[in-house]
Amino acid sequence: MSGNICIVDDEPSILNTLSSILEDEGHQVTLAKSGAEALKLIRSEPPDLVILDIWMPEIDGLETLKRVRQQFPNLMVIMMSGHGSVETAVKATKLGAYDYLEKPLDLEKVTILVRNALHQRKLEEENLNLRIQVERHSELVGDSPVMETLRQQISAAAPTHSRVLISGENGTGKELVARAIHLQSPRRSRSFVEVNCAAIPETLIETELFGHERGAFTGAVAQRRGKFDLADGGTLFLDEIADMSVATQAKVLRVLQEQQFTRVGGGKLIKVNVRVIAASNKDLRQEIEKGTFREDLFYRLNVLPIEVPPLRNRCQDIPALVRHFLRIHAEEQGMKLKEITDGALEVLARHDWPGNIRELRNQVERLMIMVPKPVIETADVIPFMPGGQDGAIHRVSALDTYDSLRDARHAFEREYITHRLRDNGWNVSKTADDLQIERSHLHRKIKLLNVELRPEA
Structure with a gap:
């Protein structure tokens, strides 16, 4: 170095x-x-x-x-x-x-x-960059009971050296929980090393984890340290561990038992002191029954189990998360921070968000960029909700969603005009005839309501 x-x-x-x-x-x-x-x-x-x-x-x-x-x-x-x-x-x-x-x-x-x-x-x-990243981009936002429980579990697990198994759906923030545990642990001054087991081909996973010696195989022109080696004294985060092959699971189990390993193509035992935090979006007990995950490895990893709740179980946190993401995107995009009305937040809070935090964050970024006004209102949010324009109002299905009669009217007009434009192949003149209004009046409406004059992809 x-x-x-x-x-x-x-x-x-x-x-x-x-x-x-x-x-x-x-x-x-x-x-x-x-x-x-x-x-x-x-x-x-x-x-x-x-x-x-x-x-x-x-x-x-x-x-x-x-x-x-x-x-x-x-x-x-x-x-x-x-x-x-x-x-x-x-x-x-x-x-x-x-x-x-x-x-x-x-x-x-x-x-x-x-x-x-x-x-x-x-x-x-x-670690300073990691701390800044977690503080600025932390999605452990909210005061719901399930989030309070999650923070308590992190605080209890962090000071120990015990292994942690984090479960939760895609997009819930499992990696963020792992990083928070590391930053509150006695190992915080050492490395936090991440391995996405689903992203590495099976032929390369062993080299990625344990490293290799020079000449171990064609192309191994120099010695390479593996992730276990790099995480010595710190934390190794094995994300999506259910996607690791059974053969590799056996080798990981051996390292956990003995705290030592050999590089691919080598014979020297390398001792390490690594805390392993694993995560999976799959039910590992079901994977054990299917024969795709080792039961003994499960029990080695499942010392301190932590489940990250899906967003649909913490809907009351959505307003705080949305405002948090608005601040982040304003900083990242170099844009002025936008406000958002309570009605618009209500629309977002009523959605199930199957993609969880990741999906919500992407949606907020989309609104931040695409809504040209300084305040994001109910009428601005509905057309961007998952599923497209059709049926958006029916999905919300609540009159108290709108902040005012003006918001409700604008939402309906925007939806109706977009629907007619789509039916007419986005031809403004033909749509104006159908609506029985002047073409210039329709153009003013399109501009006022921020209607996109193009087919949806």
């Missing part, structure tokens, strides 16, 4: 030696001969790692470290000194240094320490 490294020392020989070693390792190196020069370089372009000498004239290393940490609290800093003492090392650590090196430098130790520091920085960045 390469990175941008700033070396700070007033001794030219140290600068030259370290820069040569680190550049040979593939890193980009910048040099500073004083604390003041280092602070200037770091402010102009923050590096991934700073290697900082303690004993320097004017601003010493500890003072430089203090100023760096004030301005860049997440920046990795390794201290070094030719006058090392336990007291100095402790002080540097308390000020936020990642580690401490003594001169004369052991160059092998330097390269290992640099590699570890950069790896730690990468993990912290990944």
Whole structure:
């Protein structure tokens, strides 16, 4: 893993030696001969790692470290000194240094320490991004009883190292639950590695999980680490595990039992400490009866079962989810946030949403883009409901759906005009004749009601 490294020392020989070693390792190196020069370089372009000498004239290393940490609290800093003492090392650590090196430098130790520091920085960045993603895009929104229960289950499961089996329909947010468990767990500073078992061909799943050695098969030109290896110390999320073959299930079971494995084409045992969270949209007990899922693996995984409720069982959360998605799409599309009326929310809340959260989110994005007004009203929502224009009003089937007589009238006119346009092959003149109104008047209605003048795909 390469990175941008700033070396700070007033001794030219140290600068030259370290820069040569680190550049040979593939890193980009910048040099500073004083604390003041280092602070200037770091402010102009923050590096991934700073290697900082303690004993320097004017601003010493500890003072430089203090100023760096004030301005860049997440920046990795390794201290070094030719006058090392336990007291100095402790002080540097308390000020936020990642580690401490003594001169004369052991160059092998330097390269290992640099590699570890950069790896730690990468993990912290990944987890920060993961935390931001979960906070911004979390679909664990709502105050319904089933959601309160789900959050309680996540909070109870997260602090442990026990395996979790998440069940739920497609689109309910099983992956999000897995990520939330990881972020609340003692493993949150380590990797969260995901494997979609349904998306990987059976011929590749073993290599994906366990890795392979160089020359293990045609095309294996280099050693490759598998997902179990990459998740060491962290969490491995096996999504759609019911789609894994019985043969691969046996190998996964062995890893869970022994916490060790061999790469494809290799003989060396690799020990790992991995927490496995699995998920499936299928009933695994039924899969066991059909002979497509191993019963012993099921019991290994089903230590802490969590079921994610479908959206139809938490309809009262839909308004909060819709507003949440409106904010997200406004940010992602660079658009101004739109409001939505209670009547429009009622229309959305009455639908079953067989695609669950995923379907609702797509629908909100569609409304955000296609409705040109700053406020999304009932009449705007109905034509976009699943199933197309025909029968939309009948599906809603409630007079109190509309916020006003104007909304109800507009909804009916829009539906009726669209129906007549479709019958007339989207010919405006012919439709105007059928409706017994002027063509110009129909054009005004089409524009006012936002009727699309094209056949539905």
